[in-house]
Amino acid sequence: MKKHVYAYLLVWSLLFTTGCATNKAIQEFTTASASATSRLPVLADDLSESCIRQNQYLAIRVGSFDPLRLRQESETKCIDFQSSEKSFVIANKVLVNYLQTLGKLAGGDIVTYDKNLDKLVNNLGGTSLIPKEKVNAISAVVSFLGQATANRWRRKQVGKAIAAVNTDIQTLISTLSSIVTKDYFQLLQNEQLAAKNLYLGTIKENQKKEPVTIILLQQQWDREFKVLEDRKKTVATYGEILTTIAQGHQLFADKRTTLNKKAVKKEISGYTARLTPLISDINDTF
């Protein structure tokens, strides 16, 4: 009988350990994903700012030098971007909320039996009617059964949610990615071209008359060019981040019935490992 109980406990403990580890892998992935995308609103703010800077370059080139008026007129011209920015931020928030909730549901920190059962064992143990070793065995069985039931239920809910929403998550991430990697990138390109028209045009027209001013102008152009190049690199990093999140979520969907397998856990951790260095890259620019 005793052997039977121990064997039973061993099976449950193995099941429990595997389940928990996988949930932890999902939680780590969703935490990294949410952290990576939580800074996207900062980038979104630059959609209209890039448009404004572009307009300012073009306006200065035709002789408009009043900074306040220049700003106001450019803001008016870029008003469409401001409303799109709000929608972009909302869409990103929906993604971050989903990832955080998925991580919370998958994570092992919601149900806490251990302290309770430790207390139970302490209070029950050593009495004359219930020998200590029996108390331990009973408590362990209750604990494992409880944890395993909750984990199975949790895994089922996680799988259900992932299956229901995977197509939409892929669409959402793909749209965010297109706005960042194609549209924002295009705006940066346009801004760079507007800057070139202002600086190079002015340099060419005045290089013989004002050589010292031209050197300063060239330096200013170089600095602005570098800032925009850095932003373009960040755009590429965000592209990688969003692709990795989409691939990780696709893996969840494809393997939703075997999320407790060691090999799947390893694959999930691989995606998390890919995200971690990318997060520090973007934090340096925005």
Add this chain to the structure above:
Amino acid sequence: MKLTADQARNLSRDYFDLAKALGEYRFENFDTLTAAKRKKIEEFERLLLNLSTSFTATAISISVTDLTPVLERVGEVTKQMQKAINNLQKIDQVFKVAGVAVQLAGAILSGNPEAIFKAAEDSATVFS
């Protein structure tokens, strides 16, 4: 006919390419072009660049508008998951209650008044 986001993106890129090509021509032939011709080309560049930016604004606007039903569905699933989390917290409470009940039973079985008192006190905390 309504534009798609990708069509607007392609137009944005095409207008940018044209503006860029005109600019390259203007700077490469800066000394041979008259000031009036340079000015005319630059006006075209400005116009093309503004159109490129407008098409980008259109692409973003179409993209975020198309997302509306997607966001609603993702939001709904997130709510369902939140409910599931609340249920898990309820399960936690059930286990706490069960744990205290077992503890109380054990104390009663032990016949130890101190343990019974302690277990009863714990039960009160859980049920409160």
